Amino acid sequence: MTRRRGLRAPAGSPIGSYVPGNGPLHRLSPGVKLLALAAFAVGIVATQQALAPIPALVCGLAALALGLLAAVIAGLRGRRLLRVALGFAVVGALVFAFQAWQHGPVRALTVTSGLFALVIAASAVTTSTRAEEMVDAITRGLRPFRRFGVDPDRVGLAFSLAFRALPEAFRIAAESRDAARARGLSRNPRAYATPLVIRMVAHARATGAAMQARGLGDD
Template sequence: MTRRTHPARRSPWAGPLGLYRPGTTPLHRAGPGAKLGGLAALGVLVVVLRGPASAIALLIAALGAAALGRLPLWSTARRTLPVLLTATLLGAYQWWARGWQVGAEVAVDLVTLVLAATVVTSTTPADRTLDALGTAARPLRHVGLPPENVALAVGIMLRAIPALLETFAETRDAARARGLDRSPRALLVPAAVRTVSRARATGDALAARGLAD
């Protein structure tokens, strides 16, 4: 007697960076268009509102969204650590050049935007995000730009990020195996050549499908 197997349910594309975390929170159930619209509105508020007080208020709102989406604290902090370091350096420079108020505002605003974007990517599968972008880009059809191409360009960009990271990691390992891990030339030149080669291969594949124009 043979056991009856059931085909695995197809899960949505989590994205090349593996940011999406399945869940049942209100943010997970919200449509990608609404979340992208909210992210755009937050970006406008960051530009329009001035002062450390408003920057801290927007950061609290982003932290509330992260809590609502049940983002894990430590993994989220680890993913945003480079941004936190960049914000600290940028804020310190602005503090020195334009005063502590501007420095604090710039640093907090940068962290707010990145955290809000992390909330969106963590609660939205990448394929649904691309579908929403394609829908939002429909008016561009009137100026001769197919919305499908816009979504395709964003998808290629997202898929290129881990490919580039993998290329640099492989190049670093190869240079280390030859004892040249401290040589910038041994790292940058092969990585650049492989990156250009990958870009040309992608362009040839698009051209073969009639998508190069």
């Protein structure tokens, strides 16, 4: 499969973009990091479901501390780490408010801290791993499933597009917000949402046209 290059998040993206380095996480293989991230996510969900509220909260905070440690080791510090936190802030506030309303503040803090821990850990993986290496690792890991009808190349392509689309969506959203602010319309949701939707649709159509020109998705 052809290796994909240049799949890095823009500097303004709240997703941790690749930072060159030679630390412990950089030296781990992409497959090991992805498996560890999956196990980390399963562990967070399992402890929240199996433990009493206070022990679950302690585990959630411990997971958050572990995620922050991994992020620092990966090179996700300072403004980069703050950008990830701010990118999560809105979603985190909504999750906390809903959980607090339904289950109380302890459960809300447990769920929010676990979710933030997973976001930080995922950012540590993307910070210490080139996107094309992750795609290749996913493709290799899925090859044994060909016998069950799984197409590893198509799955790898889907992840490749996701790695490009998410940072691009954040970039377009930031540019649309700045444009609305420059026109003095920062409090007008239509001035922000309309160009955002139009540009995102245009980006999706351009991506589809590029794939079709390469003979992908014709079936």
